[in-house]
Amino acid sequence: MNRKEIQSRRRFLRESIAGFGALAVAGSMSRDLWANAAPLERASAGQDLLPHFAPRIKRVIHINLPGAPSQLELYDYKPMLKKLHGEACPDSFLKGKVFLAVSPESRPRCLGPQFNFAQHGQSGAWVSELLPHFSKVVDDVTFLKAVKTDEFNHGPAELMMLSGHARAGRPTLGAWSVFALGTENQNLPGYVVLTSGDTNGVLSKDAYGAGFLPSAHQGVRLRASGDPVLNLSNPDGFTSADREASVAAINRLNALNHGAFGDPEILARISQYQLANRMQAAVPEAVDVWSEPQHVHALYGTTPNEASFANNCLLARRLIERGVRYVQLNDNAGWDHHSKIRSGLTKLCPKIDQPMAALVFDLKQRGLLEDTLVLWAGEFGRTPVSEGGNFDLELVGRDHHSYANTIWMAGGGLKAGMTYGETDELGFDPVSGAVHVHDVHATVLRLLGFDHERLTFAFQGRDYRLTDVAGKIIKPVLV
Amino acid sequence: MSDAGGSERESLLAWHMSAGMGILLLTIARIATRVRGPRPLPTGARWEQRAASVTHTAFYFALIVIPLLGWLIVSASSGPSNHVFGFVPLPALPGVVGRSAFGAFAENTHRLLAYGLCVVVALHTAAAVKHHLADPSSGLIRILPGARRLWGWRMVSLAAVLTLMFTFASGFADAWLPNSLRLAHAPEASRNASIDPRRAHVFATVQPIFMDKCNNCHGSRSSKGGLRLNTFAALTQGGEGGKVIVPGKADESELIRRIMLSPSHKDAMPPAGKPPLTPAEGQLLLWWVGSGADDSTTILAANPPALIQSVLTELGVSSESPALAKKVARPDPRVLDALRNTFRVQFLYSGNGLMQAEARFDQKGLQPLSLEPLAAIADQLVLLDLSGARISGRQIGDLSKLHNLQRLNLARTATDDVSLKALGDLSFLEVLNLYETKVTDASFATIARLPSLATVYLAHTQVTAAGVEKFRQAQSSISVVWAVPDEPATAGGGPPTPAPKR
Numbered sequence: 001m002n003r004k005e006i007q008s009r010r011r012f013l014r015e016s017i018a019g020f021g022a023l024a025v026a027g028s029m030s031r032d033l034w035a036n037a038a039p040l041e042r043a044s045a046g047q048d049l050l051p052h053f054a055p056r057i058k059r060v061i062h063i064n065l066p067g068a069p070s071q072l073e074l075y076d077y078k079p080m081l082k083k084l085h086g087e088a089c090p091d092s093f094l095k096g097k098v099f100l101a102v103s104p105e106s107r108p109r110c111l112g113p114q115f116n117f118a119q120h121g122q123s124g125a126w127v128s129e130l131l132p133h134f135s136k137v138v139d140d141v142t143f144l145k146a147v148k149t150d151e152f153n154h155g156p157a158e159l160m161m162l163s164g165h166a167r168a169g170r171p172t173l174g175a176w177s178v179f180a181l182g183t184e185n186q187n188l189p190g191y192v193v194l195t196s197g198d199t200n201g202v203l204s205k206d207a208y209g210a211g212f213l214p215s216a217h218q219g220v221r222l223r224a225s226g227d228p229v230l231n232l233s234n235p236d237g238f239t240s241a242d243r244e245a246s247v248a249a250i251n252r253l254n255a256l257n258h259g260a261f262g263d264p265e266i267l268a269r270i271s272q273y274q275l276a277n278r279m280q281a282a283v284p285e286a287v288d289v290w291s292e293p294q295h296v297h298a299l300y301g302t303t304p305n306e307a308s309f310a311n312n313c314l315l316a317r318r319l320i321e322r323g324v325r326y327v328q329l330n331d332n333a334g335w336d337h338h339s340k341i342r343s344g345l346t347k348l349c350p351k352i353d354q355p356m357a358a359l360v361f362d363l364k365q366r367g368l369l370e371d372t373l374v375l376w377a378g379e380f381g382r383t384p385v386s387e388g389g390n391f392d393l394e395l396v397g398r399d400h401h402s403y404a405n406t407i408w409m410a411g412g413g414l415k416a417g418m419t420y421g422e423t424d425e426l427g428f429d430p431v432s433g434a435v436h437v438h439d440v441h442a443t444v445l446r447l448l449g450f451d452h453e454r455l456t457f458a459f460q461g462r463d464y465r466l467t468d469v470a471g472k473i474i475k476p477v478l479v
Numbered sequence: 480m481s482d483a484g485g486s487e488r489e490s491l492l493a494w495h496m497s498a499g500m501g502i503l504l505l506t507i508a509r510i511a512t513r514v515r516g517p518r519p520l521p522t523g524a525r526w527e528q529r530a531a532s533v534t535h536t537a538f539y540f541a542l543i544v545i546p547l548l549g550w551l552i553v554s555a556s557s558g559p560s561n562h563v564f565g566f567v568p569l570p571a572l573p574g575v576v577g578r579s580a581f582g583a584f585a586e587n588t589h590r591l592l593a594y595g596l597c598v599v600v601a602l603h604t605a606a607a608v609k610h611h612l613a614d615p616s617s618g619l620i621r622i623l624p625g626a627r628r629l630w631g632w633r634m635v636s637l638a639a640v641l642t643l644m645f646t647f648a649s650g651f652a653d654a655w656l657p658n659s660l661r662l663a664h665a666p667e668a669s670r671n672a673s674i675d676p677r678r679a680h681v682f683a684t685v686q687p688i689f690m691d692k693c694n695n696c697h698g699s700r701s702s703k704g705g706l707r708l709n710t711f712a713a714l715t716q717g718g719e720g721g722k723v724i725v726p727g728k729a730d731e732s733e734l735i736r737r738i739m740l741s742p743s744h745k746d747a748m749p750p751a752g753k754p755p756l757t758p759a760e761g762q763l764l765l766w767w768v769g770s771g772a773d774d775s776t777t778i779l780a781a782n783p784p785a786l787i788q789s790v791l792t793e794l795g796v797s798s799e800s801p802a803l804a805k806k807v808a809r810p811d812p813r814v815l816d817a818l819r820n821t822f823r824v825q826f827l828y829s830g831n832g833l834m835q836a837e838a839r840f841d842q843k844g845l846q847p848l849s850l851e852p853l854a855a856i857a858d859q860l861v862l863l864d865l866s867g868a869r870i871s872g873r874q875i876g877d878l879s880k881l882h883n884l885q886r887l888n889l890a891r892t893a894t895d896d897v898s899l900k901a902l903g904d905l906s907f908l909e910v911l912n913l914y915e916t917k918v919t920d921a922s923f924a925t926i927a928r929l930p931s932l933a934t935v936y937l938a939h940t941q942v943t944a945a946g947v948e949k950f951r952q953a954q955s956s957i958s959v960v961w962a963v964p965d966e967p968a969t970a971g972g973g974p975p976t977p978a979p980k981r
Contacts (some may be wrong), residue, residue, distance in 0.1 A: 008512065050829040121977065133973035158792045184823065184837075299973065321866075361974035365959060367890060367912035367936035420916040449828055476789060 005213025030293055049180050051449025056185075056413025056479075057373045060444065061425040062175055062328045063356060066158055066201050067335030070398055071406035072427055074343055075144055077117040077126040079427035081384050085112030089385045093428045100152055101338065101387050108385035110426065111396060114342050123417030130349040133357035139417045140369065140410050140478050143384045146421030146430030147405040149380050149437050154202045154336070158378035159403065162207055164441050164466045171211035171441045171457075172327040173441060178209035179249035179267075179457070180450050182457040187282035189220040189275065192324050194312040208328055209289045210457040216268045219328060222315070223307075228287045234282055240280065247273045267375050286322050289314050299362060301354040309333070310355035317362055320372060335378065338387050339397035361409050373411035373447055381405035404430050407440070411448045413479055435474050442471035443478070496553055497564045503546035510539060519579070522614075527606075534602055541596040548589040553583055583700065600642075608635060682711060683773035683779050684791060685767045688760045689714070692749055711774045726772040729765050736762065759790045802885040802907040803932075807832040807859050814855045821848060827861060837864035837888075850877040857881050866890040866912070871899030879903035890914035896921045908932050915939040920946030927954055937961045 059327070072078060087110055094104035100138045102108050115128040120135040125143060151157035156166035163170040174191045183190030193208045201207060206290035208219025223229045233283045234243055251270045258266040289302065289311060309331050316327040331352060337344045356376065365370040382398035390396065404423045410416070421433030442452040445466065452471050506551070521528045554571035562568050646767060652961075689708040695701070697708040697718075706718025717723050723734040737748040738756055749755055756764070766787045770776075783791065809832035818824050828835040834856055838848055848868045857880050866888045875898040878887070884905050895917040908929050913922075919941045926935055927950070938945065938961050949959050963975050 009517065034958065050826055052829055054800075054828050054833075136974050138974050138976065224739075301973065348940060357974050365936070365938035366914050367888065367910075370886070370910055370912075370934070 001326045007230060022437060036470055040124075047235060049182070049450075049455075051180070051456060052451045053446070053449050055447070055449030056371070057411055057447045058181070058371045059324075060174070060323070060326045060373045060375060060448075061316050061320065061359065062174065062309060062326065063352075063374065063376040064158075064162065064207070064328055065335050065352075065376075065378045066154065066155075066203070066207075066330065066332055067199075068157075068380050068400065068405075069335040069348075070115055070337060070341060070345065070382040071145075071190060071378075071404075072382060072384060072398070073115055073341065074128055075126060075143060075280070075406045076348075076381075076404075076423060076427055077128070077406070078384065078423075078425060078427045080112065081110055081427055082112035084110040084389065084426070086110065089426070093424075093426055094385075095426075097403065098152060098442055099383055100400045102383060102385060108383075108387070109391060111386040111398060114393070115345070121417065123419070125417070128240065130345055131357075133354045136196055137357050137360045137364075137410075140364055141408045142410065142414045142416060143406060143408045143419040144421050144433075144435060144440070144474070144477070145404075145406045145419060146432070146434045147377075147381075147407050147432065147437065147440065148434055149405065150299045152380065152400045152402040154379065154400075155455075157400075158201075158203055159206060160375060160437050162203075163211065164468055165207075165391075168203075168209075169211055170464070171213040171217065171466070172206075172208055172219070172328075173444065173466065174208060174328050175210040175213050175217040176445070177326045177448060179213050180448060181325050181443070183323065183325060185282070186275075186326055187278040188286060188319070188322055189279070190325045191217060191219040191328070192319055192326070193219040193221045193330060194315060195221065195223075195327045195330045195332060196307050196309040196312050197330075197334065198272065198334045199334045200328060201332045201364045207330060212418055213457055214268045215265060216271055216364075219326075222241060222283075222287060228283050229279065232283060233277065234280075237424060243280075244277060247277055249455065282322070282389045286318055292318075296362070300358040308355075309352050310358075313355040313359045317359060317368075318372060320368065321366075323407050337382070337397045338399060341397040353467035363411075369411055371412045373409060373414075373444065375409050375444065378405065381427075401428075403428060411447070415477055415479055418477060420474065433476070438467045438471035439474050442467050443474045446473045446478070493562075496549060497571070499546040499549045500563045500569065502542055506539065506542040506546075509528075523610075528604075531606065534599055534606070536602070537595070537599045541592055541599065545589060545592050545648035548585045548592070551585040552589060570955075585697065604639075610769050617868075620844075681767055681770075681776050681778055681783075684778070685763060688756065688764065692754060692756055692760070695753075715772075719831065724768055724772050727769065729769040732768050735765055735768055744839060762790050763787065800885055800909060802861055802883065802909070803833065805831075805833065805883070807883075810834075810856050811861055818852050818856070822853070824856070832859045833861050834859040835862035835864075836860055838866075839867035847871065848874075850874045853877070855881045858883060861885045861907075862896065864888040865892060866914075868892055873901075875899065879905070882906065886910040888912040889916060892916060894918060896925070900925050904928055904930065909933045910935075912936040913940055917941060923950045926950075926957070932957050934958045934960065939964075 006391050088107050117126050117128045120127050120140040123139050147158055149160055151166050160166045163172045164231040164313050178190035190295040210218040254266050254270045300310045300314045302316050312329050321325050334346050381404050382399040383401040386396045422428050422431050445452040452467045456465045693708045696703040698705050704718045705711035725731040736745055740747040822836045823839050824836045827835055848870050860881050861883055870892050885907050890912045899922050909931050914936045
C-alpha cells in the first residue's frame with residue numbers, strides 16, 4: 001500500500017473542488033446547457049426566430065400620431081372637468097408635476113372637454129362626437145386609458161413610444177417585430193412606413209430606424225405620390241435586364257468585400273439590393289389601391305392622388321394581405337394643439353375618423369383581425385388645464401401631459417370591447433390600471449409570441465431588448 | 480422554503496435533486512473506498528468508538544436512502560427537474576411513475592430522514608470540534624495538509640456559517656445565482672394552462688386547489704374528521720361534522736368559514752404549519768360556493784365578475800386554445816423540405832412540433848395548388864392559410880385529413896357548398912374564414928357540425944341576411960362575422976352601424 005492511497009481522502013477532496021468549479025464555469029459560459037428554456041431557434045430560409053409562445057398575431061398596423069392628439073377630447077370623458085371648466089385648477093393636482101409650458105405657479109385654469117361625449121356599442125365605450133364612424137367599431141377595440149410615459153417633449157417621447165428609449169439610436173418596435181418574425185413575402189419589405197399630413201415630423205428616420213439591429217430591419221418608406229419608393233423604377237433607356245446585371249455585379253464586389261472584412265452590414269446591403277430588384281415587380285401592384293372596388297373606397301373615404309391618411313389605411317390593408325409584417329402609419333397632420341384646440345381637432349379628426357374605423361371594420365370582415373394588431377397611439381396625453389393666459393375658447397389649447405394618455409388596440413389575443421385603466425376625476429393621474437409604454441411594448445411582443453425579456457440582441461457587450469430593463473405584460477387585457 | 484413559489488421553487492428543486500444525485504454517487508464511491516482500502520486506527524475511549532461507529536453507519540444509511548427516496552419522488556411526479564445538473568437525464572424508477580400516493584409516502588419519509596440526518600450531522604460536528612480542541616494531532620489537521628490550529632478554527636467557523644446559511648436562508652441560492660446557473664425555468668402557465676374557459680367547468684379550476692392544499696389530510700390516503708375533498712361527490716357529502724358546503728350560501732359553509740379564518744385560529748384550515756391558501760384561491764372558492772358549487776357550469780356560462788376573472792388569470796387559466804398547447808413531435812425534415820416548394824411552413828413556437836402553413840405568396844394564383852402533400856404533417860398542422868390560392872373544390876377534400884387544424888383560412892378561393900361539405904368534421908377547428916367564397920345558406924348545416932367552431936367569417940359570400948339570422952339564433956356559441964352588404968354604399972361612407980345584439 002503506498003503513501004498515495006493512504007492519503008486518498010485528502011487528494012480526493014482537493015481534486016474534486018476543481019471539478020465542481022469547472023462545472024460552474026461551464027454552466028455560466030453556455031447558458032443553453034443550463035437553462036431549461038430552449039434558445040431562440042431560427043427556422044430555415046426565412047430567417048425567422050421561433051416564438052416562445054403560440055403567437056396570437058402575425059402582423060401589426062401601428063397608427064402613430066406625432067404631436068399627441070388630446071385624449072380628453074376624444075376618448076377620456078371627464079364630467080368633473082366639465083363642471084370645473086374655467087376655474088383655477090386645485091393645487092393638489094398640479095403639485096410635483098412638470099409640463100412643457102404650463103407652470104403650476106401660473107394658476108392654470110381647468111379646460112373642460114370641448115366636445116360632447118356619449119357611450120357607444122355593447123361595451124359602452126365613451127367616444128366623443130368628433131369620431132362618429134369610430135364609435136361604430138368600439139366593440140372590437142380595447143382601450144388603455146392610463147398609459148404613462150416619462151418624457152414630456154415630443155422628440156424623446158416619440159422615441160420612447162416607438163423604440164422604448166428616450167434617446168435616438170435604438171431599434172423601433174417595427175424593427176424588433178420584423179427581427180423577430182422575419183418576412184412572409186420575400187418580394188416586399190417586412191416593415192413599411194406610410195406618411196400623411198403636411199407638417200414635418202420631429203423625428204426623421206429614427207421613427208422607423210433599426211438602431212443596432214441589422215439594417216435589413218429598417219422601415220422602408222412608401223411615398224404616396226410619384227414613385228412609391230425612390231429610385232425603384234428604371235430610368236429611361238435602362239431595362240430591367242441591365243439593372244439585374246448591374247446589381248449582380250455590385251453584389252459580387254460586395255461579396256468580395258465581405259470576404260475581406262467580414263462586416264455583417266455588407267450582407268445586409270447585398271440582400272437589400274436583391275430585395276430592391278424583387279420589389280420592382282411587386283411594389284407597383286401592391287400600391288395600386290385604385291384596383292380596389294368602389295365600395296371599398298366608399299368605406300375608407302379615399303381621395304385620388306393624395307397622400308391622405310385614408311389612402312394609407314387602405315394601402316396598409318393591402319400590404320398586410322401581401323405579407324408585410326409591420327405597417328407604420330405616421331400622420332403628421334399637426335396634432336400638437338397648444339392652441340386652437342377646438343378648430344384644430346374639428347379640422348383634423350374627420351380625416352382619421354372614417355379611415356381608422358373602416359380599417360378595423362374591414363380587417364374584421366376579412367378575418368384578418370384574428371391575427372393582426374392595430375395599435376393607435378400618440379406619444380403622450382394632453383393636460384386637463386389650459387395653456388396660456390388667454391382663455392378665449394377659440395384660441396385655447398392644452399399642454400403636454402406625460403402622466404396619463406389613452407391609446408387603443410384591436411386584434412387577436414385582446415379582449416375586445418374592454419377599457420382598462422382609469423384616471424382621476426380631472427384626468428391628471430391614473431388611479432387604477434396604470435401602465436407604462438414599456439408595458440405596452442411587452443404586451444405587443446407577447447401577442448407576437450415573444451417573451452420581451454428573452455428577445456434580445458447582443459450589442460456593445462450587453463443584451464439589449466425593446467423594453468430595456470422594464471416592462472410587464474398587461475395580462476388583464478389579454479384573452 | 481415553502482414560501483418560494485413558481486419558478487424559484489422549480490429552480491431550487493432542480494439544484495436539490497442534482498445535489499442529491501451527486502451525493503449518492505459520492506457516497507457509493509466512499510463506501511467502495513472504505514470497504515476496499517485501509518481504515519484509520521480508532522482512537523479515543525470505547526464509548527467514543529461505538530458512538531462514532533453508530534454515527535457513521537447512520538450517515539451511510541441516510542446518504543444512500545435519502546437520495547434514493549428523492550429519485551423515487553422525482554419518478555413518481557413528472558416535474559421539469561429531471562435532468563441532473565441540467566444535462567444528464569434521470570431515468571424514472573420502474574413501477575413508480577404516476578403513483579402519487581407512493582410519492583407522498585416517499586416525500587414524508589425523505590423529509591423525516593433528512594431531519595434525522597441533520598441530527599447526525601450535528602453529532603458528527605460536535606465530535607469533530609471536540610477532537611479538534613481536545614486532541615492536537617487529530618481533527619482537521621489529519622485531513623487538510625498543513626492545517627494549523629488557528630487556520631482550523633477559521634475553517635470550522637466558515638463551515639458552520641455556510642451550513643446555517645444554506646439551511647435557513649430559503650431562496651438564497653436562487654437569489655444569488657446568476658440566471659445562467661439556474662437549472663430550471665418553470666413554464667409560464669401553471670397547472671391550469673390548457674383549460675379552455677369556453678368549455679371548461681369552473682370545478683376544473685377549483686379542484687386543483689383541493690388536490691394541492693387539502694389532499695394530504697382529506698384525500699385518498701387519509702380523511703381527517705371523516706372528510707374527503709378529492710372528488711365532487713365527497714365534497715358534497717361532507718364529513719363527521721356534517722356538510723361542509725352549502726351550495727349558493729358561502730357564509731353558511733363550514734369549509735369557507737374555516738379557510739377564511741386567520742391562520743392562528745385553532746379552527747383555521749389548512750392548519751398551521753401547512754401551506755395556506757393564497758388569497759386568489761380563497762376568492763375563487765368563495766365565488767364557486769356562492770354561485771352554486773356545482774361541477775357542470777362552464778366558466779363562460781358562469782360569467783365570473785372582474786375580480787374572479789383576474790383571479791383566474793393569476794392562477795394561470797388561460798384561454799390558450801387546447802389545440803395549441805398540445806405537444807407533438809416534429810416531423811421529418813425531408814418532408815418539410817418537400818413541402819417548402821409550394822407552402823411556407825413554420826413551427827408555431829419553440830419547443831413544440833406544432834406547425835403552421837400557408838400558400839406561398841409567389842405561388843398564389845399562378846398555378847393550381849396541390850393540397851395532398853400537407854397530409855404528411857397532419858399531426859402537426861394547426862394553422863393553415865390558403866387565402867387567395869388557386870384550389871379547386873375537389874381539393875378541399877384533402878383537407879379532411881388534417882385532423883388537428885385549429886384555424887383554416889379559405890378566403891377568396893373557389894370553395895363552395897359541395898366542397899365545404901367534403902371538409903368533414905374537423906374536431907379542433909375553431910376559426911373558419913370563408914370571406915369572398917361561393918358558399919350559400921346551404922353551408923350552414925355543414926358549419927354547424929364542426930364541434931369546436933367559435934368563429935366563422937362569411938362576409939362577401941352568397942349567404943343571405945335571413946340565413947345568417949337563423950343560424951345566429953340556432954347556434955349561439957358560434958360567432959358569425961357578417962355585416963349588411965355595402966352595395967349600395969352606406970350613406971356618408973364608413974362602416975355600417977352594427978345591429979343591436981339580443
